[in-house]
Amino acid sequence: MKLIVIPTYNERRNLEALLRLIYCQEQDFHILIVDDNSPDGTGELVCQLMRNEYPERLFLLKRPAKMGLGTAYIAGFKWALERNYQYIFEMDADFSHHPKYLAQFLAVADQYDLVLGSRYIPGGGVSNWGVIRRVISYGGSLYSRLLLGLPFKDLTGGYKCFRREVLETINLDDVRSNGYSFQIELTYRAFLQSFRIREIPILFEERATGQSKMSGKIFLEAVWMVFKLRMVKKRLQAVKSKKLQHIRTTATLSD
Ligand SMILES: Nc1nc2c(ncn2[C@@H]2O[C@H](COP(=O)(O)OP(=O)(O)O)[C@@H](O)[C@H]2O)c(=O)[nH]1
Numbered sequence: 001m002k003l004i005v006i007p008t009y010n011e012r013r014n015l016e017a018l019l020r021l022i023y024c025q026e027q028d029f030h031i032l033i034v035d036d037n038s039p040d041g042t043g044e045l046v047c048q049l050m051r052n053e054y055p056e057r058l059f060l061l062k063r064p065a066k067m068g069l070g071t072a073y074i075a076g077f078k079w080a081l082e083r084n085y086q087y088i089f090e091m092d093a094d095f096s097h098h099p100k101y102l103a104q105f106l107a108v109a110d111q112y113d114l115v116l117g118s119r120y121i122p123g124g125g126v127s128n129w130g131v132i133r134r135v136i137s138y139g140g141s142l143y144s145r146l147l148l149g150l151p152f153k154d155l156t157g158g159y160k161c162f163r164r165e166v167l168e169t170i171n172l173d174d175v176r177s178n179g180y181s182f183q184i185e186l187t188y189r190a191f192l193q194s195f196r197i198r199e200i201p202i203l204f205e206e207r208a209t210g211q212s213k214m215s216g217k218i219f220l221e222a223v224w225m226v227f228k229l230r231m232v233k234k235r236l237q238a239v240k241s242k243k244l245q246h247i248r249t250t251a252t253l254s255d
Pocket residue numbers: 006007008009010011034035036066067068069072091092093094096207211212213214
């Protein structure tokens with residue numbers, strides 16, 4: 001089973017068309033919307049669609065107020081892990097992540113544990129972004145790549161497909177980032193656990209309607225968090241070896 005987690009804040013004008021496009025893909029997807037009580041009534045729209053059109057395929061996790069992208073995804077991932085989903089996707093609600101790429105994610109998902117939609121490898125790109133956004137996004141990936149020693153070109157993107165084992169292994173309660181560094185942190189944690197990670201090219205298109213929630217605060221959080229992740233690398237690796245040790249001990253005991 002495949003689940004797409006979509007965090008939303010004021011996405012009423014984008015969401016319905018996006019859902020229709022996902023549901024007309026060849027593969028069968030379930031969708032979980034994590035809505036932070038959007039004032040524009042995104043949550044009410046989802047309830048309506050669940051009732052009238054997509055029962056059993058569309059789900060809603062309601063949170064009381066805007067609490068950030070990272071915690072929205074963590075809540076969505078926990079919801080997914082309580083159920084039987086094998087592949088868990090991240091996707092934005094604003095059409096920047098086009099559903100036409102879902103099939104391409106799945107085409108490699110059986111050989112990799114984490115597939116990243118990448119704007120910065122051949123075949124990928126960004127359209128309709130001003131110079132400042134481009135510099136922030138590309139610079140953010142470069143900064144993280146160099147500081148954390150990650151061999152991937154796009155670390156800030158949020159179009160991803162996780163195999164459930166990755167999310168089961170990462171300690172979700174230990175994830176500290178909430179804004180864009182959330183994407184970097186998750187990939188970094190998966191990398192430190194030696195999961196197989198692959199980038200596939202996507203064309204990222206700027207949202208047609210609604211507003212970006214990107215802010216200076218989120219940008220600074222990312223700069224600081226990457227630095228902090230670099231500092232705690234040894235601790236994160238120690239968590240890994242402890243986990244492996246535990247797995248080995250349990251295996252030996254049950255032999
Ligand atoms: N639930 C929830 N969703 C959020 C929050 N902030 C952003 N989002 C959603 O996360 C996705 C990406 O945000 P967006 O503002 O488009 O970021 P950008 O594409 O980098 O400008 C969109 O679907 C937003 O509606 C938040 O605090 N809570």
